[in-house]
Amino acid sequence: MLFSNEGTLADDIAYLEGFHDTDCPDQDKPRLRKHIDNLTRGAMGERFSTHVLNRHFGNAKGHALIHNLRIADGANGFAQFDHILLSASSRTISIFESKAYGGKLSCNAHDEWTVFYGAKRVEIPSPVQQARLQREA
DSSP, rough: EEEEEHHHHHHHHHHHHHHHTOOOGGHHHHHHHHHHHHHHHHHHHHHHHHHHHHHHTOOOOTTEEEEEEEEESSSSEEEEEEEEEEEEEEEEEEEOOOOOOSSEEEEEETTOOOEETTTTTEEEEOHHHHHHHHHHH
């Protein structure tokens, strides 16, 4: 069983593309373009993860997949889940957080995550911590 709300990120990207092309001040265009490109790569990574999960669990008896779910977090915000797998047979709920990085990914003993693009080092938020916070929402 599959549930999906695929339009949200695509709608955001389309809106930003339109803003970039019409109303965005010239000095802000490079920064907005980079943001749009990052969102687009992230959306591609989520689509790939959706495909893989659907292939393995989409028609599996006793399993349900939910993609791109947003729920209130109780603190005037929301939690956004990329993928959730519900399993009746094991009575579990699994949360999957999709990321799309093109470099070497590293995590140290302190749960600090880094992506290396050759010699360039970029600190990133912990996807494990993100999934833990989602679980509490």
